[in-house]
Amino acid sequence: MTTSNANQHKRTTVEGVGGNRYEEGRVDAVFDVLSDARRRRVVRVLRDHGDATPVSDLAAALAVREPGEHEPERLTVSLRHVHLPKLEATGVVEMVDDGAAVRYGDAPLVETLLEQV
Known part of the structure; x- marks a missing residue:
């Protein structure tokens, strides 16, 4: 029995901005995390704010930007349990103050x- 190279996973790097190199798995993870519109809005809000932002303030800012979503409390739950953990796992954001606030990475x-979306 022979094994195929097709089933073997290799770590490869890809060229990034300014000659930075990224592990291909990281690129895939960032693509995946940014595939969600709410997470893209989170990143943009945090990037514009600049400093660590309380999760409740982030939810309030998103409520203004998301059509039909006017309940920051529901957004806070969604952020804490779904979106921020995914963003943190890929290194896009960092939770600070014991999870009370978040900062863009x-x-x-x-x-x-x-820039592309």
Whole structure:
């Protein structure tokens, strides 16, 4: 029995902005996390704010930007349990103050992708 190279996973790198190199899995993870419109809005709000932002303030800012969503409390739950953990796992954001606030990670790869969508 022979094994096929098609089933073997190789770690490869891809060229990023300014000659930075990224592991291909990271690129895929960032694409995945930014595929959701709410997470893109989260990144843009945090990027514009600049400092660590309380999750409740982030939810209030999103409620203004999302049509039909006027309940910051529901957004806070969604952020804490779905969106922020995914963004944090890829290094796009950092939770601070024991999870009470969040800060954008200022990632060049994210910036490049956000310019395209």
